[in-house]
Amino acid sequence: MILAQxxxxxxxxxxxxxxxxxxxxxxxxxHVTLTGIALIFGFAISLGLSLLAIRYRRxxxxxxxxxxxxxxxxSLALFAFLVPFTGLSLLTAEIGLVSxxxxxxxxxxxxxxxxxxxxxxxxxxGMGYTSRRAFWDVQMPLAVPVIVAGLRVASVTTVGLxxxxxxxxxxxxxxxxxxGLRRDxxxxxxxxxxxxxxxxxVFDLLFLQIERRTAPWAHRRVV
Amino acid sequence: MNLLSDVxxxxxxxxxxxxxDGLLIRTVDHLAxxxxxxxxxxxxxxxxxxxxxxxRRGAFLAVALVNVGRAVPSFGIxxxxxxxxxxxxxxxxxxxxxxxxxxxxMPPVFTNTYSGIREVDPAIVEAAAGMGMxxxxxxxxxxxxxxxxxxxxxxxxxTVQVIATATLGAVIGWGGLGRYLIDxxxxxxxxxxxxxxxxxxxxxxxxxxxxxxxERWVLPRGLSSRDRSEVETVAV
Numbered sequence: 001m002i003l004a005q006x007x008x009x010x011x012x013x014x015x016x017x018x019x020x021x022x023x024x025x026x027x028x029x030x031h032v033t034l035t036g037i038a039l040i041f042g043f044a045i046s047l048g049l050s051l052l053a054i055r056y057r058r059x060x061x062x063x064x065x066x067x068x069x070x071x072x073x074x075s076l077a078l079f080a081f082l083v084p085f086t087g088l089s090l091l092t093a094e095i096g097l098v099s100x101x102x103x104x105x106x107x108x109x110x111x112x113x114x115x116x117x118x119x120x121x122x123x124x125x126g127m128g129y130t131s132r133r134a135f136w137d138v139q140m141p142l143a144v145p146v147i148v149a150g151l152r153v154a155s156v157t158t159v160g161l162x163x164x165x166x167x168x169x170x171x172x173x174x175x176x177x178x179x180g181l182r183r184d185x186x187x188x189x190x191x192x193x194x195x196x197x198x199x200x201x202v203f204d205l206l207f208l209q210i211e212r213r214t215a216p217w218a219h220r221r222v223v
Numbered sequence: 224m225n226l227l228s229d230v231x232x233x234x235x236x237x238x239x240x241x242x243x244d245g246l247l248i249r250t251v252d253h254l255a256x257x258x259x260x261x262x263x264x265x266x267x268x269x270x271x272x273x274x275x276x277x278x279r280r281g282a283f284l285a286v287a288l289v290n291v292g293r294a295v296p297s298f299g300i301x302x303x304x305x306x307x308x309x310x311x312x313x314x315x316x317x318x319x320x321x322x323x324x325x326x327x328x329m330p331p332v333f334t335n336t337y338s339g340i341r342e343v344d345p346a347i348v349e350a351a352a353g354m355g356m357x358x359x360x361x362x363x364x365x366x367x368x369x370x371x372x373x374x375x376x377x378x379x380x381x382t383v384q385v386i387a388t389a390t391l392g393a394v395i396g397w398g399g400l401g402r403y404l405i406d407x408x409x410x411x412x413x414x415x416x417x418x419x420x421x422x423x424x425x426x427x428x429x430x431x432x433x434x435x436x437x438e439r440w441v442l443p444r445g446l447s448s449r450d451r452s453e454v455e456t457v458a459v
Contacts, residue, residue: 072431073424074387080404080420084226084413153293160296167394167408177302181394186306193299200294 031172042101088169110148112143264328274338292330320392338371379434
């Protein structure tokens with residue numbers, strides 16, 4: 001496998017890892033922060049746009065069209081559009097990262113709410129719920145599994161994308177990948193890549209737990 | 224805006240387009256490598272996916288592949304391809320970029336093809352078999368045509384992803400349009416950054432549109448393609 005030794009240079013130098021635990025911890029915090037900010041803002045914007053799309057059905061197509069357009073534009077190109085204006089900054093990275101969460105989140109929020117059985121809604125109205133209360137107390141909770149499924153995909157995708165932001169001076173674990181490349185030091189590239197995968201798994205499991213807690217009635221879904 | 228007029232000037236200057244490091248060659252390189260890598264990925268991933276989908280086996284593999292594909296950062300794969308390629312004596316630039324792109328394009332093609340075949344209504348498959356079709360006939364005349372929309376969408380999405388990821392090839396010594404971005408970031412040249420970004424985005428959007436237009440000739444009549452969000456993709 002990858003661990004093969006060629007030209008007398010091992011691809012993984014374990015001693016480097018133990019010597020750089022501080023560095024790894026600092027990058028972990030950076031990676032989690034970059035991902036967390038993107039998810040929070042991405043979710044807030046998506047929720048707002050989804051509510052708009054649910055209230056005014058005609059806006060759904062244009063909203064998802066724009067979100068789809070943002071999703072199709074390569075991340076580096078999107079960063080390129082922003083760098084001349086916002087520089088090699090956290091803001092540039094976050095605008096890009098947030099843009100990529102929108103399509104997945106909006107689709108899932110709207111699909112989750114649409115998926116609530118009309119009979120349940122009918123029952124809520126029959127019990128005297130106003131449509132506002134029915135929305136927040138009945139439809140939203142029942143939509144949680146689908147919404148969280150969207151958050152799982154969005155978080156895993158974002159964790160991977162964060163590594164790319166190393167090229168614009170951010171990056172979390174991506175900084176290891178980039179530095180390893182520049183120095184031809186595969187250990188660092190591997191550390192960055194493997195830790196990014198692990199963090200993606202952690203986010204995935206975290207949201208899975210959230211789903212179990214908030215929607216215990218739902219079956220475990222394999223996405 | 225000064226920058227925008229500089230970028231416009233850049234596009235309107237003949238020298239920007241010509242030469243070994245001009246826009247024209249880099250665009251052609253970028254597109255050619257992307258299409259080549261996607262074709263190889265499709266050639267490798269499609270047959271096993273079609274067969275396993277037909278046999279209705281390997282669901283675990285399909286789910287695992289797409290999850291792994293999504294979790295593994297494409298930047299990491301591109302970066303890892305370089306030291307491996309160097310140690311194998313394949314050099315930097317083309318080969319590591321190509322191999323990384325093929326590896327990244329395969330999981331979504333596999334999983335979508337698999338689920339496309341698998342999701343064909345069992346009643347239709349049974350009817351086909353009941354009419355006396357052989358196994359291969361059922362696959363060729365019934366399952367494959369009905370799965371074409373999903374497969375076509377998967378190929379489209381993969382192509383767009385590969386075009387996007389090919390940009391990262393510039394980090395490991397390949398040319399392509401990524402050069403404008405990487406060199407522009409490194410040297411603080413906003414004109415290159417913006418011009419490169421425009422070219423890459425245009426290429427991705429045009430490829431997406433081209434596949435959508437071509438649908439009309441590729442898909443069997445009466446079937447339409449799926450939405451991109453329903454297709455499993457890898458992050459770029």
